[in-house]
Amino acid sequence: MTYLAKPKFHHPGLPKNELGYTHRDYEGKVSTLCAGCGHDSITASIIQACFDLAIEPHRVAKISGIGCSSKTPDYFLGNSHGFNTVHGRMPSVLTGANLANRDLIYLGVSGDGDSASIGLGQFAHCLRRGVNMTYIVENNGVYGLTKGQFSATADRGSKSKRGVINTDNSIDMVAMALQLGATFVARSFSGDKAQLVPIIKAAIAHQGAAFIDVISPCIAFNNHAGSTKSFDFVREHNEAVSKLDFISPRMPIEISQEAGTVEIVEQHDGSKIALRKLAADYDLHDRTAALGFLQHHAAKGQVVTGLLFVEKEAEDLHTHLHTVDTPLNALGTEELCPGSAALDAFNASMR
Amino acid sequence: MPTAAPISRINDFVVRFANVNGSGSASANEMFARAILRMGEPVAPRNIFPSNIQGLPTWYEVRVSEEGHLGARGGTDLMVAMNPQTFDKDIAGIEPGGYLLYDSTKPYPPSKFRDDITVIGVPLTAICNREYTDPRQRQLFKNIIYIGVLTALLDMDVAAVEQLIAEQYKGKDKLIGPNVKALHIGRDYAILNLAHPIGLRLRKADKVGDKIFVEGNSAAALGAVYGGATVCAWYPITPSSSLADAFTKWCAKYRVDPETKKAKYAIVQAEDELASIGMVIGAAWNGARAFTATSGPGISLMQEFIGLGYFAEIPAVLFNVQRAGPSTGMPTRTQQCDLTSCAYASHGDTKHVMLFPENPAEAFEMGAQAFDLADRLQTPVFVMLDLEIGMNHHLCRPLKWDDSRSYDRGKVMTYEDLEAGKDFGRYLDVDGDGIPYRTYPGTHPTKGSFFTRGTSRDRYARYTEEGPLYVDNMQRLLRKFETAKDLVPKPLTANAAKPSKYGVIYIGSTAPAMDEAIHMIEARGHAVDRMRVRGFPFHSSVNSFVADHDFVFVVEQNRDAQLRSLIVNECGIDPVRLVPILHFDGTPITARFIARAIGDHLDQMTMKPAKVTS
Numbered sequence: 001m002t003y004l005a006k007p008k009f010h011h012p013g014l015p016k017n018e019l020g021y022t023h024r025d026y027e028g029k030v031s032t033l034c035a036g037c038g039h040d041s042i043t044a045s046i047i048q049a050c051f052d053l054a055i056e057p058h059r060v061a062k063i064s065g066i067g068c069s070s071k072t073p074d075y076f077l078g079n080s081h082g083f084n085t086v087h088g089r090m091p092s093v094l095t096g097a098n099l100a101n102r103d104l105i106y107l108g109v110s111g112d113g114d115s116a117s118i119g120l121g122q123f124a125h126c127l128r129r130g131v132n133m134t135y136i137v138e139n140n141g142v143y144g145l146t147k148g149q150f151s152a153t154a155d156r157g158s159k160s161k162r163g164v165i166n167t168d169n170s171i172d173m174v175a176m177a178l179q180l181g182a183t184f185v186a187r188s189f190s191g192d193k194a195q196l197v198p199i200i201k202a203a204i205a206h207q208g209a210a211f212i213d214v215i216s217p218c219i220a221f222n223n224h225a226g227s228t229k230s231f232d233f234v235r236e237h238n239e240a241v242s243k244l245d246f247i248s249p250r251m252p253i254e255i256s257q258e259a260g261t262v263e264i265v266e267q268h269d270g271s272k273i274a275l276r277k278l279a280a281d282y283d284l285h286d287r288t289a290a291l292g293f294l295q296h297h298a299a300k301g302q303v304v305t306g307l308l309f310v311e312k313e314a315e316d317l318h319t320h321l322h323t324v325d326t327p328l329n330a331l332g333t334e335e336l337c338p339g340s341a342a343l344d345a346f347n348a349s350m351r
Numbered sequence: 352m353p354t355a356a357p358i359s360r361i362n363d364f365v366v367r368f369a370n371v372n373g374s375g376s377a378s379a380n381e382m383f384a385r386a387i388l389r390m391g392e393p394v395a396p397r398n399i400f401p402s403n404i405q406g407l408p409t410w411y412e413v414r415v416s417e418e419g420h421l422g423a424r425g426g427t428d429l430m431v432a433m434n435p436q437t438f439d440k441d442i443a444g445i446e447p448g449g450y451l452l453y454d455s456t457k458p459y460p461p462s463k464f465r466d467d468i469t470v471i472g473v474p475l476t477a478i479c480n481r482e483y484t485d486p487r488q489r490q491l492f493k494n495i496i497y498i499g500v501l502t503a504l505l506d507m508d509v510a511a512v513e514q515l516i517a518e519q520y521k522g523k524d525k526l527i528g529p530n531v532k533a534l535h536i537g538r539d540y541a542i543l544n545l546a547h548p549i550g551l552r553l554r555k556a557d558k559v560g561d562k563i564f565v566e567g568n569s570a571a572a573l574g575a576v577y578g579g580a581t582v583c584a585w586y587p588i589t590p591s592s593s594l595a596d597a598f599t600k601w602c603a604k605y606r607v608d609p610e611t612k613k614a615k616y617a618i619v620q621a622e623d624e625l626a627s628i629g630m631v632i633g634a635a636w637n638g639a640r641a642f643t644a645t646s647g648p649g650i651s652l653m654q655e656f657i658g659l660g661y662f663a664e665i666p667a668v669l670f671n672v673q674r675a676g677p678s679t680g681m682p683t684r685t686q687q688c689d690l691t692s693c694a695y696a697s698h699g700d701t702k703h704v705m706l707f708p709e710n711p712a713e714a715f716e717m718g719a720q721a722f723d724l725a726d727r728l729q730t731p732v733f734v735m736l737d738l739e740i741g742m743n744h745h746l747c748r749p750l751k752w753d754d755s756r757s758y759d760r761g762k763v764m765t766y767e768d769l770e771a772g773k774d775f776g777r778y779l780d781v782d783g784d785g786i787p788y789r790t791y792p793g794t795h796p797t798k799g800s801f802f803t804r805g806t807s808r809d810r811y812a813r814y815t816e817e818g819p820l821y822v823d824n825m826q827r828l829l830r831k832f833e834t835a836k837d838l839v840p841k842p843l844t845a846n847a848a849k850p851s852k853y854g855v856i857y858i859g860s861t862a863p864a865m866d867e868a869i870h871m872i873e874a875r876g877h878a879v880d881r882m883r884v885r886g887f888p889f890h891s892s893v894n895s896f897v898a899d900h901d902f903v904f905v906v907e908q909n910r911d912a913q914l915r916s917l918i919v920n921e922c923g924i925d926p927v928r929l930v931p932i933l934h935f936d937g938t939p940i941t942a943r944f945i946a947r948a949i950g951d952h953l954d955q956m957t958m959k960p961a962k963v964t965s
Contacts, residue, residue, distance in 0.1 A: 098633075129619070
């Protein structure tokens with residue numbers, strides 16, 4: 001139950017990060033999701049990524065919509081403020097929050113129903129605007145809380161647990177994110193923590209709109225034969241384009257022995273991504289080619305995962321709006337109110 | 352000679368211009384109104400326009416009133432009929448004894464006109480065709496030429512118009528000469544060919560004083576700047592778009608850091624109203640002052656988020672510039688028709704704070720105050736404007752600001768408070784006023800964080816579906832609403848000269864018409880006490896005002912007596928004692944309408960039985 005606190009004691013020998021926090025300091029309440037849910041693995045990856053990055057937990061704002069995935073912000077970063085908003089509207093709330101304080105880290109958590117169906121519009125527009133955030137869709141192709149209806153990311157031809165075949169075309173959120181101008185686009189699999197954790201770390205370090213589609217099988221309603229979002233199906237059809245390591249600005253760069261195949265991508269904040277390409281012809285900075293690559297592999301029934309696109313010179317909404325460096329929520333009467341003298345002049349101009 | 356005696360009045364009449372939308376008439380007509388103001392004479396102009404960019408009929412009405420009656424009066428004394436589409440209807444709207452100015456280039460049969468008005472023909476098209484070759488110039492200067500004709504007909508101060516032309520085209524100086532020339536072409540024609548001045552005349556006065564002439568939306572936006580709004584998210588919708596436009600303009604003027612040239616504000620045109628209110632709620636949750644500007648259809652779309660704002664207790668300011676509904680309704684016509692949809696917006700049990708400004712000066716004050724109230728009460732606050740206030744220029748008192756005033760950010764726990772060990776429960780009523788403390792995200796590494804949600808929670812923001820805890824929270828929200836009654840602007844009352852058993856309650860843009868109507872009602876021998884309600888939830892004085900009178904008229908601009916319903920519902924008053932006076936045809940309510948409706952009621956109530964003679 002979410003209102004049950006976890007026991008506070010922990011092993012004294014737990015490793016600490018640079019800030020002196022242990023892994024436990026990044027945890028939240030006990031999950032109420034089904035045992036074996038892919039979403040809990042993503043939660044664990046978020047916790048790992050934040051621990052590794054030595055982020056101060058309270059400097060993260062966790063914002064979600066409605067659904068199984070949107071419950072998860074309660075299960076990580078217990079010392080962060082969280083906001084479980086309304087169905088499909090996480091992006092607008094996150095955008096507003098980001099405008100109010102540009103200094104926090106914004107983590108948007110959503111699901112395929114929340115982002116691809118009811119919230120498709122807001123998903124699209126927050127990426128268009130380049131809101132500086134990490135937007136994670138925990139994608140299981142199904143409505144879990146309402147017991148197993150197809151979502152808009154369910155593949156055409158896939159079979160529901162009740163035996164119904166989906167006849168609608170599916171929405172590929174990664175392809176959309178690329179087309180809409182997201183400056184960091186990745187896909188991963190909840191069952192592949194080794195791939196997911198560095199992707200989340202790199203996304204958090206990215207100073208722009210970062211989108212991660214994480215395929216996350218629903219153990220209760222979408223893990224059967226005939227589903228294209230089951231553990232087995234994704235494992236069998238996973239086509240990883242890259243393996244990456246995230247290198248924080250504070251860490252020395254260690255190029256692995258396969259130096260010839262490693263590309264180092266430097267981000268605005270000084271962090272670096274060491275990327276080992278698995279698909280030799282893949283260009284990480286070519287939006288058009290990424291789209292083609294995706295569609296080519298989708299036609300073959302393959303699920304492409306990995307970091308798919310990064311824009312080297314990403315800009316965010318604050319850059320576009322030319323806002324002051326001080327967070328807007330820290331400005332007071334003195335900075336904001338023009339005062340009576342200006343009002344007298346205003347009155348005079350209105351006569 | 353007309354069959355009715357021509358109207359003869361100085362500084363007290365209504366001129367109405369009938370034009371075609373997109374013909375460039377608006378700026379010429381506004382110049383006419385401003386010129387009268389410069390003569391020291393109060394005017395109330397109104398734009399009556401279609402939901403259209405070009406081609407449909409549009410009217411501009413200028414009421415001149417030395418008495419300072421600035422509500423719509425009804426009827427037209429001088430019609431400047433420049434639109435053949437509406438010619439017959441425009442002529443029908445002239446008061447007996449009134450005047451018609453029309454373009455006589457193409458002759459009309461006498462049957463087109465009425466015999467109880469003075470008909471004044473000027474061959475405007477012929478004059479323009481003679482003077483100008485460029486079709487666009489012919490159209491634009493025609494507007495200035497008829498203003499020139501009016502300066503002669505009404506005995507206006509032509510220097511005031513020339514001065515306004517110079518001000519309007521400052522920086523585009525080569526346009527000044529041709530406009531002044533066009534003005535004099537019209538004026539000279541009238542002087543040479545027409546009987547002038549007519550019975551309606553303007554005379555210099557000293558009745559304007561230090562008043563300002565400003566649109567409600569513009570003033571409300573300036574109120575948001577003064578009130579400390581930093582985030583504005585909006586979606587274009589008539590009649591509220593000009594509020595967001597004005598906020599953008601005032602921010603560019605007042606909110607750019609002089610050194611870095613960076614913006615101390617963020618304005619986002621959202622993809623729809625759901626996103627607008629979502630951004631506002633996100634920003635306000637994160638400690639910025641945020642607002643949206645919208646109209647009825649936008650409010651309908653925002654319902655779910657408004658409920659979240661109420662239940663999760665997020666400050667948010669919504670400027671609702673009301674227009675006639677339901678559905679798309681009449682998008683360019685005014686009403687006060689969103690009172691219930693705002694008061695009880697969203698599913699479940701909800702109640703919201705509303706403010707009712709009467710004019711731009713109050714739109715400014717309440718526009719700023721709304722942010723203090725939203726922060727203090729941690730709830731959405733609606734500033735209820737309407738098209739009449741928002742999109743017309745109004746002559747009103749100058750705006751004032753007290754420099755000693757600082758923003759009331761409400762109950763916010765700081766790092767120091769948390770560090771000092773203060774007990775933080777997000778939904779804990781520590782002061783008994785129903786208002787809990789909140790923290791901004793990012794305040795403290797280990798204390799004060801909480802999870803905000805639209806689901807039920809206990810006093811420490813922990814998810815719960817326990818009945819008693821849910822009820823406890825809902826009751827506290829009612830306590831908070833009770834607290835709001837004394838925080839919103841109090842009603843203003845004006846008692847009749849003699850004690851009266853009758854009262855009248857009204858809000859917002861009804862005020863100028865009501866203030867004028869009261870004299871007309873008194874002239875019929877009746878006395879009525881007045882109360883202008885300025886905030887919701889209603890202050891306790893609303894209950895006592897009703898209690899102190901046998902009957903209270905509730906004057907409002909909608910079909911369903913929404914204000915009356917709110918009073919009945921919130922004050923527990925017997926509906927029989929509240930007499931609805933309803934105006935909802937989309938035009939602003941007039942003094943004549945109110946005086947007739949209330950006067951007729953009172954005539955009946957006070958009628959003495961006729962003597963029976965056998």
